[in-house]
Amino acid sequence: MSSTTTTQTGLPSDGVMRAADGTPLKRSLARALRREKLRSFLLILPLLAFITITFIAPIADMLFRSVENGMVEETIPRTVEALKSWDATSGELPDEAVFEAFHADFVEAFKNKTHTRLGLRLNYEQPGMSGLFRKSGRRATNLEPPYKEGFIDIDEDWGALETWQVIKRASPPLTDGYFLAAVDAERTADGIQMKPEKERIYLFLFWRTLFLSIVITLSCLVLGYPIAYLLANLPLRTSNVLMILVLLPFWTSLLVRTSAWKVLLQQQGVINDTLVWIGLIDDAHRLTMINNQTGTIIAMTHILLPFMILPLFSVMKTISPSYVRAAKSLGANDWTAFWRVYFPQSVPGIGAGAILVFILAIGYYITPELVGGTSGIFISNRIAYHISTSLNWGLAAALGAILLGLVMLLFYVYDRIVGIDNVKLG
Amino acid sequence: MSSNRGAAVRFESVQKSYDGETLVVKNLNLDIARGEFLTMLGPSGSGKTTCLMMLAGFEPATHGEIFLNDHPINNVPPHKRGIGMVFQNYALFPHMTVAENLAFPLQVRGMDKSEQERRIKRALEMVELGAFGSRRPAQLSGGQQQRVAVARALVFDPELVLMDEPLGALDKQLREQMQYEIKHIHESLGVTVVYVTHDQTEALTMSDRVAVFNDGVIQQLSPPEALYEEPQNSFVAQFIGENNKLSGEVAALNGKQCMVRLDDGSELLADAVNVGGVGSRTTISLRPERIEVVPTDQQENQVEGLVEELIYLGDHIRVRMKVAGNDEFIVKVRNRGQRWDLQEGQMRKIGWSAKDCKALDAVS
Numbered sequence: 001m002s003s004t005t006t007t008q009t010g011l012p013s014d015g016v017m018r019a020a021d022g023t024p025l026k027r028s029l030a031r032a033l034r035r036e037k038l039r040s041f042l043l044i045l046p047l048l049a050f051i052t053i054t055f056i057a058p059i060a061d062m063l064f065r066s067v068e069n070g071m072v073e074e075t076i077p078r079t080v081e082a083l084k085s086w087d088a089t090s091g092e093l094p095d096e097a098v099f100e101a102f103h104a105d106f107v108e109a110f111k112n113k114t115h116t117r118l119g120l121r122l123n124y125e126q127p128g129m130s131g132l133f134r135k136s137g138r139r140a141t142n143l144e145p146p147y148k149e150g151f152i153d154i155d156e157d158w159g160a161l162e163t164w165q166v167i168k169r170a171s172p173p174l175t176d177g178y179f180l181a182a183v184d185a186e187r188t189a190d191g192i193q194m195k196p197e198k199e200r201i202y203l204f205l206f207w208r209t210l211f212l213s214i215v216i217t218l219s220c221l222v223l224g225y226p227i228a229y230l231l232a233n234l235p236l237r238t239s240n241v242l243m244i245l246v247l248l249p250f251w252t253s254l255l256v257r258t259s260a261w262k263v264l265l266q267q268q269g270v271i272n273d274t275l276v277w278i279g280l281i282d283d284a285h286r287l288t289m290i291n292n293q294t295g296t297i298i299a300m301t302h303i304l305l306p307f308m309i310l311p312l313f314s315v316m317k318t319i320s321p322s323y324v325r326a327a328k329s330l331g332a333n334d335w336t337a338f339w340r341v342y343f344p345q346s347v348p349g350i351g352a353g354a355i356l357v358f359i360l361a362i363g364y365y366i367t368p369e370l371v372g373g374t375s376g377i378f379i380s381n382r383i384a385y386h387i388s389t390s391l392n393w394g395l396a397a398a399l400g401a402i403l404l405g406l407v408m409l410l411f412y413v414y415d416r417i418v419g420i421d422n423v424k425l426g
Numbered sequence: 427m428s429s430n431r432g433a434a435v436r437f438e439s440v441q442k443s444y445d446g447e448t449l450v451v452k453n454l455n456l457d458i459a460r461g462e463f464l465t466m467l468g469p470s471g472s473g474k475t476t477c478l479m480m481l482a483g484f485e486p487a488t489h490g491e492i493f494l495n496d497h498p499i500n501n502v503p504p505h506k507r508g509i510g511m512v513f514q515n516y517a518l519f520p521h522m523t524v525a526e527n528l529a530f531p532l533q534v535r536g537m538d539k540s541e542q543e544r545r546i547k548r549a550l551e552m553v554e555l556g557a558f559g560s561r562r563p564a565q566l567s568g569g570q571q572q573r574v575a576v577a578r579a580l581v582f583d584p585e586l587v588l589m590d591e592p593l594g595a596l597d598k599q600l601r602e603q604m605q606y607e608i609k610h611i612h613e614s615l616g617v618t619v620v621y622v623t624h625d626q627t628e629a630l631t632m633s634d635r636v637a638v639f640n641d642g643v644i645q646q647l648s649p650p651e652a653l654y655e656e657p658q659n660s661f662v663a664q665f666i667g668e669n670n671k672l673s674g675e676v677a678a679l680n681g682k683q684c685m686v687r688l689d690d691g692s693e694l695l696a697d698a699v700n701v702g703g704v705g706s707r708t709t710i711s712l713r714p715e716r717i718e719v720v721p722t723d724q725q726e727n728q729v730e731g732l733v734e735e736l737i738y739l740g741d742h743i744r745v746r747m748k749v750a751g752n753d754e755f756i757v758k759v760r761n762r763g764q765r766w767d768l769q770e771g772q773m774r775k776i777g778w779s780a781k782d783c784k785a786l787d788a789v790s
Contacts, residue, residue, distance in 0.1 A: 320515065320517065322513045322514070322515065322517040323517050323519060325482075325484055325504070325511075325513070325517070326511065326513055326517035326518075326519075327519075327530070328483075328484075328503075328504040328505045329482055329483075329504055329505070329507075329509060329510070329511035329579075329588075330505075330510075330511075330530055330531035330534065330578065330579075330582070331505050331506075331508070331531050331534045331535055331582065332505055332530070332531075332534045333503075333505050333534075334505075336534055337505075340530070341519055341530075344521045345519075345520065345521060
């Protein structure tokens, strides 16, 4: 028998429950469950690895790029070191030592052909820098001391205070420059300031993206709710057939659907032709429905509609028809029964559908690109531009990070107002 | 039909079909008196729930007319009928508290706040849930939800309350308790109740009258005792309580009694309840507890049977016998301490009175 004495309550005298072999029960239990836990972990390991490599790591890398700024220091390390002792606000150009260091760096950079890349990088901070670096090119490598005069001789911008201020400002390994640019601000000699009115673009784009996403979410809700209601209340056989119609767009390429809207909506398109033929509008006043916000809203509402209908449907399916019957038997007319009894129970579905559509809409890229024109594009189109055309990845990353933060913020607000546990997909 | 004036509910030649091919309810005529507790009893698919739904207004009648206090209501929408209803799964609104659930019918009637509160309080006290007003339905037990559903159906003082298998989801003990409670509420308020169930005990316990439904037709409409004691046809005899069937042929008919020759040749005297002329097929219905294993001379019917199985059940002993070719013949012997010397495999004479066996329509 066990050596520990047991009190009358069943607890051993030392207050620790023990298994038959005398080990504490908790440790014994943990050991028994360890195998179980290890097994569950091994089961999810492949997916975890996959997601880490293909999703988490790239996002982390991208987010880091929005503040990463190693290039200046890598390309012209001696200059950066020399510039440390220079007071940018003194109003005087750096001394000869800095120019000498810069020359040495430049020669090496020219050899490695990295000087144009540096110019491009500095160009984000101040337009004109790219041209300055390219122009200096080989001539700068052939300079003899004194370098200061030599550089200024090549281009007088080397003698401008601003040039060196920009280089010094861009020297630290981390920068907030991309984030400032992403919110239409810049760091000048007088501190952080908004860019001139006509150069601002991103804040407006963020605002438009939010606004259009809300409009698209609302129109999906208005169009999708009755359909979901119908589907949930029809006999199974009929609703299955109709459900195929709802799912049909999923089986069609996104590009095809978007292009179809182009055919329908353009000025010489099907809808305009029909309206002219009926006589509702005359030929000179054809409606502009594409390459603007209208086009984006129509096409995206159509594409995202199933994402609203499906969660709504699955929630509505669980609402027993006896609730509405009960409401009616208690004296409520059709509208009251719907609004006070049915609708509140469908709110979790609205929440799920709205979040889904909104989050998909806010990051949508291809449809606005194809039918949005200039007035209907989203912030993601701008991000894509910086990724693939202007190659300003830092700015693209900063814009993406802000978009991510924005969605998370909205998610948080939504959680506080509606409650995330109030969302269900069925 | 002037004689039927004053009925709380009247079904007049009501028919109902869902698919246009078969009738779910076939020519229903039924009067329900004011203050009556009427139960519609029947197996599933017998049309009882359909009748209730037509009365509540959720299903239109295909043919015929339903009257509520002598007013035809076929074209009155459900919310204007003023009928309280208790649903099978209670249908308490999950997003409202108990008090809000009860307030709902009062709010849609535009009742002022103080009157609402007074009535909610009264209704909750009636079902002994006075302290539960601020709970959500999900926080209540099944029995409590059931009571709230009853309170909600009654809070706006309807004259008629419909109950659609309201106790079906409760366990046995709770179900019995709720049967008495509903019965008492009915007695103290004097409302008319139409109650649908497939549970015969429920029907017999609570009702003033029971309408037994089968195949879209009311098979019998009687007070509970009559239903058990005097079944009008084989279906009712079989559906209500336990029943022994013996089939045979009418050998002689003499007013209210008839002689029935069983298929094995033995002859029995029975009440002629539902038989054709001499020579027609009939089924004799006989309650197991009316049979004596030690027959007396007053018992007109005495036959021999083989004891197949004895089951000891405490208060009585169930004896399965083979009588006239039927080996599902059950006899209930009350346990009074005597030893009847019953043994399996024994041939034994049993007997019963002619008035305890009813000659009914033949069943195949």
